[in-house]
Amino acid sequence: MTYDGYGNITRMTKPENYNHQRMFYAYTYDDRYHSLVTSVKDAYGYSSSTAYDGLWNAPSVTTDLNGQKMEYTYDAQGRQMTIRAPYEIESGQPFTIRFEYFPAERKAHTIHYSKDGNIDTYTFADSLMRAVQTKQTGVVWSGGSNQKVSIVSGRAVIDAFGRNIAAYYPMTESYGNIGTYNHATGDLQAKTEYDTHDRTTSVTLADGSVTRTAYSIGSHDGEPMLQTTVTDALGRHAESYTDAKGRNRETVQHARGEDITVKYSYDPVGQVMTVQHPNGKETKYAYDLLGRKLMVNHPDAGETDMTYDAAGNLLTKLTAELRKSISDKGYISYTYDFERLHEVLYPENLFNRVTYTYGKAGDKYNRAGRLALVEDASGGEAYYYGKQGEVTKTVRTVMASVADIRTYVYGATYDSWNRVQTMTYPDGEVVTYHYNAAGQVESLTSNKQGRQSVIVDRIGYDKEGHTVYTKLGNGTETTYTYDKQRERLQVMNLTADGQTVMENRYRYDAVDNILGITNAANPTSLTKLNRAKLGGRSSHTYEYDELNRLIHASGKAKRASYDMVMSFGRMSEPLTKVQKVDSTTTAKSYNFAYKYEDSNHPTAPTQIGHDHYTYDANGNPTLVTNDSTNTTREMYWDEDNRLMVLSDNGKTSRYTYNAAGERIMKSYGTMEGVYINGAPQGITFHETDNFTLYPASIISINKNRFTKHYFLGDKRVASRIGTGLFNNVYGRNGSYVTAGQQDYAERMNQIQKQKEAYYKQQGIAPGVPTMKGAYGDPENTKRGYNSIIDTLGNHDVPQGWIQTPRPNTTPNTNPGPPVSWNDPSNPDDPQAGYGYIPNDTTKEETFFYHSDHLGSTSYITDDKANITQYDAYLPYGELLVDEHSSSEELPYKFNGKEMDEETGLYYYGARYMNPVTSIWYGVDPLTEKYVNIGSYIYCHSSPIMLIDPTGEGDYYNKSGKLLGNDGVKNNKAYLATSVLIDKKGVVTSATDKSLLPVTNDVLNQYANTVAQESSGNKQESYALASAISNLSKYKKKSILATLKTEGIYGFRDGGYKTDYEGNAKYSMEAVINALTNGKDYSNGAIRWDGFDLAAKGFNHPKPKTAGVEISPADFMHFKAAWPAKLIKAYSAGKYTSFSSNFHSGSHPATYGSNKGYVLYSSSAAYGRTMFWKANLNATRKVAGKIETYKHTY
Incomplete structure (x- = not known):
């Protein structure tokens, strides 16, 4: 640190990285008070600045790295009056957010600008200045139309000790009363009782379901500790043991008369050293003196080691398989520019190399400080940004092979609230999102070449924000009915042309498990819209064990019926699966016994029925042999545990992924792979006609056509078969636009040369012609290719290549061949629709999805609402019934995920699921978070209630423990008081759920910031979280704005990350304490x-x-x-x-x-x-x- 004469930090220099670079930040202060930071510059050459209001010394204008401004004004009392974001500055709107204060009435008014109508929020306080009611602009579906109302927050009843003893659901009222306090009370949500230590003892829901919590002194390994016993609404109980330092030492659940126990041990500074799982196996951790994780040794995934430089950059990662197949020199390596990741280099599949390029100071398109280009095995992706950092254009180059490199361009526009306004597809189609007065999506429309169409006609919501009505572009309507006491879905009704197609009715137990689903509708009577007689009645019943695992399911759909019985072990690993089906051609009956005989992977099945499994050291299955049919399935995984090749008796599926691990290409054929020691070498090319490209989630492409997809959030609502074709293959017909204007074939050539240089350095003979370089492969040399890899050379597309011919345009003359060329175009100019050659858009067919509560496709209808596809499922996604009348069978089925017809696996983004065996292929990437279940378990063995977690865990207990995920990507974070028992890994059965006042991303940033600021002391962490909260209230800023703008070093030093790193034991629980108005350990500090x-x-x-x-x-x-x-x-x-x-x-x-x-x-x-x-x-x-x-x- 360096300081000026006033004690201000003028320069902060961080530790040197591995490349002898030192990140720094330089600060300039005002000339009057010598205390206000007016500009910040860093080692990258970026700079930002702040101008201040002269009266209040508060920011009046901030300018970011890209020159975009935010404006702030204050009233005569120094209170925030308006905030103007870049788009409102540009359009001349007076505010983005405006604040009004009414101290005498103890209320405040916040107005959010929206072109669809401003959104009002009123907050009312009691005499102790506690917020007791909030009213907000709302739109609810009522009487067959959307009605603008005021939504009144649910009342909270506080006892004499400031404890919340009763909570009520929100209400609605006439919008004209939004500025007046509402004294009414809505429907009861829950009542809470406490002991004399303010600990929750019971939570009673509106339907009478009770969760009880008792506290006593128990024994953990002979040591007295606080024992907390939680008994749920079904009378099932679980215990947890907490030591004197507040650390969770043991949790015990009960199933089948057995104790399901997890134990934790810690080092002197509170870092977890071991986790003992219910099967007695341990996950072990090691840390350096800065608390960075050096080693994780997991029972199924093996040992993974990490190294860092002094700047905190991760330099190498060595997995168990790399250590086994190569040596301790077979690690994945990472390179940096100061503290910014530049490249990821792989020891075996060097073509998977990832290169990140960032915008420089002064770059166009708001790229300064932002990711501008990513190059990886799939090709490249270039990003162009709007004023607030939103991606407005993407140039996507996909490399199927060095001779087939294609580029697609698509884009979007956003408002100041980061809501999508328009999305332009690679074929030029523009989809517009329309919003209601409350800011919720109301409809989607499309325009392609002047042809207008409707994707979603109308959406209706209730006061809790649930979707209760949807009308799609073909006129089909779906209504959703929820019960008033528990907000659980009761009825889902789908109609077409006024006639019922599907009517699912749901039954639940007291902890929210679905006990039955009945559909009494029979659409085969719809002669006009269902000539093929697809679909029919269905019914399902379900039973669960003490841990809410599905143990019995039976049902019928149309004429097909089934019965399934499963049993599980201590880690929820399947032990048996007996399935009987009748009158179906898409599923089979079987009786599986699961064996677990691999001590290196204790929850990985070594045999399921007649199938025998072999695994690599990372826990990925590499070989499945069937001792009955003599068939084999071989699999090859890359260094990041991504499935690259799957071969079923010579029929091979190949996959290529981008840097984020998303699948960009798949192909299938009988082609022979290039194998050495059973592993394909180098990059996975797709030199076959049977391929699918996924340039973006909104489009998929194969040989003869492309399909566009339309989403509401993450829900796919429709797909459209495109017409026309793309002339976008690099080097053909004058097409030379690529992502970042890079020659990706030349990039591969340069990587190949580095591979040859590796052989030369090792002094290895070329080997036999058919296996050139085999002797020099890392498996033989015991050193990874990346041990000598250097920076790639220039592989830009030559300047001037983007040219078009200038033909003779003189009237009444022969045009003749072009004799000259237009000036080269700017490679940044191509817009969405680049390379697309249109055809008759009236021939584009649109198909609409109608899904169940899990997002699984039940029916698909066409433009005219004709039923074209019907699917019914067994519990884990096998197709019980699969009917379709159209030649187009869409692959998005169970959970809305794509089923790979070639392999029978569902692709879930990070991994593949086998619906027959009911398990994942490979270790769950989130396995460390779920300590009480096996690494291959799908959805905690509760597939009727849960969908695959997204990785953004959004349920927490008061101790800051991540409990699980509800499968909904809404960026919400919840708290549950009866959280010491995590029966599903998600909290769909939580009995005291409350929404935290920040998004899940901000919650994680808040906790990471506290972790950075803290030395690991519990009270210190709690006080830091409280002080940040106090500061946000004092400055009248949001938590995120406080973290970003109040000079908190911890935010800049890692707190900005939206994935909680858990590198300080108490930071998450401290943040939750602050957000829920817990004890202020800082005693009012700011x-x-x-x-x-x-x-x-x-x-x-x-x-x-x-x-x-x-x-x-x-x-x-x-x-x-x-x-x-x-x-x-x-x-x-x-x-x-x-x-x-x-x-x-x-x-x-x-x-x-x-x-x-x-x-x-x-x-x-x-x-x-x-x-x-x-x-x-x-x-x-x-x-x-x-x-x-x-x-x-």
Whole structure:
């Protein structure tokens, strides 16, 4: 750190990375107060700036790295009045957000600008200034139309001790009353009881279901601990044991008379060292002195080792399989530019190399500081940004082979709230999203070459935000009915032309398990819309065990029937699966016994029925042989555990993925692969006509056609078979546009040359002609290819290649061949529709999806609402009935996921699921988060209630533990009080669910920031979270705005990441405590200090300038946390004295216009942090007069 004469940090330089680069931030301050940061510059050359309101010293204009501005105004009391975002500045709108205050009425009014009509929010407070009611602009479906209303937040009843003892559901009222407090009470949601220690003892839901919690002193491995017993609404109980430091040491669930136990051990600083799973196996961890994870040894996935540089960059990752197949020199390596990931280099499949390119300072298209180009095995992707950092155009180059490189361009526009306004497809079709007065999606329309069409005609919502009505573009309508007590889906009704096609009715138990689904509708009577007589009545019943695992299912769909019985082990691994089916040609009866005989992968089945499984060291299946049919399935996985090749008796499926692990290409054929030691070498090319490309989620392409897809959020609502064709193959017919204007064939050629250089360096003979270089492969040399890989050379497309012919256009003359060319076009110019040659759009067929509660496709209808496809499923996605009248059979079936017809597997984005065996292929990437289930288990063995988790866990308990995911990608974060039992890994059966006041992304950023700021002390973490919350309220900013704009180093140093890293034990629970108005350990602090204050003592200008007051108790704690040896090491001996008068009473400011004020007093000291509370009535005497300081920060 370097400081100016006023104690301000002028430059912060971070530790040196592996490449001898040191990231730095340089700060410039105002010339008047010498305390306001006016600009920040960094090592990349980026800069941002802030201008301030002269009266309040609060930001008036901020300018980001790309020159985009945000504007702020304040009222006469210094309160935030308006915020204007870039798009409103551009359009001349007066505000993006406007605030109005009514202190006498204890209410505040917030107005969010929207071109569809402003959205109002009123907040009402009680006499203690606690928010007691919120009203917001809403639109609800009522009487067959959308009605604009005011949605009133559910009432919370608080007892004399400030505890929430009853919660009520939201209500609606006339919109004209939105500015007036509503004294009514809605329907009861839940009642909560507490003990004398303010701990929850029972939660009673509106239907009478009760979850009870009891507390006692129990024993964990002979050591007395707090035992918490939770008994759910069905009388099933589970225990957890917490030690004196608040750490979870053991959880116990019960099933089939057995205890399902998980145990945890910790090191002295609270880091998890071991997790003992219910089967007795352990996951082990090792960390360095900075708390970075060096080793994870998982029972199924084996040992993975990581190394880092001093800057905290991950340098290498060595998995169990790489160590086994190569050596400890077979790691994946990562390169950086300062702290920004530049390349990922692989030891075996070097063509999987990933290169990231970022926008430089001053770059066009708002690219400065943002990802501009990604190059990987699938090709490349270039990004163009809008004013707020949203991607407005994508140039996607897909490389099927070096001779077949195609480029597609698509784009989107957004508003200031990041809502999609339009989406333009690669063929030029423009889809427009329309929103209602509450900001919710109301309809989707399309325009292609002037032909208008409707994708979604209308959507209706209830007061809780549930979708209750949908009318699609072909006139089909679906209504959803929820029960008032538990908000569970009761009835789903699909109609076409006024006649019922499907009417699913749901039954539940007290913990929300679905007990039955009945569909009494029989659409075969619809002679006009169902000439093929598809579909029919169906019914299903389900039974569960004590852990909510599906153990019995039976049912019937049309004429087909089934019965399925399963049993499970301690890790929820299947032990048996007995399935009987009748009158179906798409599913089979079988009696499976699962064996687990591989000690290196204890929850990986080694035999299922007649199938025998072999695994690699990472836990991926590599060989399945059937001892009855003598068939084999071989699989090859890359270093990141992605399935690259699957061969069924010589019929081979090949897959290529992008840098994010998303599948971009698949192909299928009888072609022979190039194999050495059973593994295909190099890149996976798709030199066959039987292929599918996925340039984006909105389009898929095969040899003869392309299909476009339309979504509401993540739900696919329709697909359209495109007409016309693309002339976009690189090098053909003048097509030379690529992502980033890179020659991807040349890139592959350069990578191949590096492979040859590797052979040369190793001094390896070429080998036999049919297996050239085989002797030099990493499996033989024991060194990865990336051990010598260097920077790739230039592979730009030559300048001037993007040219079009200039033909003779003189009237009445022979055009003749072109004799000249137009000037080269700008490679950034191509827009969505590039390379597309249109055809008759009236021939485009559209198919609409009608799904069940899991998103599984039940019916598909065409443009005229004719039923063209009907599917019914067994519990894990096998097709019980599969009927279609159209030649177009769409592959999106169970959970709306694509079924690969060639392999029978469902593709879920990160992995593949086998519906017959009911397990994943390969170890679940989230297996560390779910300690009580096996690594291959699909949806916690509850496929009727749950869908595959997205990886964005959104349910937490008060201890900050991630409980699971509800399968809905809505970025919401929930809290549950009866959370010490996690029966499903998700909280669909949570009995005291409450929505946290931040998104899941912000929650994770908040926790990561606290982790960065904290030294690992629990009280310190809690105080930091409270101080950030206090600061946000003090500055009237959101939590995210506070993290971003208040100079919190922890946010910049890693807190900005939206995936919680868990690198500080208490940070997540501390954040949840702050967000739920728990105890304020900071005692009202809004600022804090750490190392600077300790090393510099009172002689440091910062506390002098601030005018701090430190209590003797806080000083002694703080001094003890920073021993002289550590202080000396930090400051090179320059500041080793901790002045004795450092804490002796009030020390007023000695610099600037604030001289004489005592602006802050210490409020707490924990760990290595001192917390400061603003003295709101700080005074000073000037010329005999008392002056009062008005705090602004």
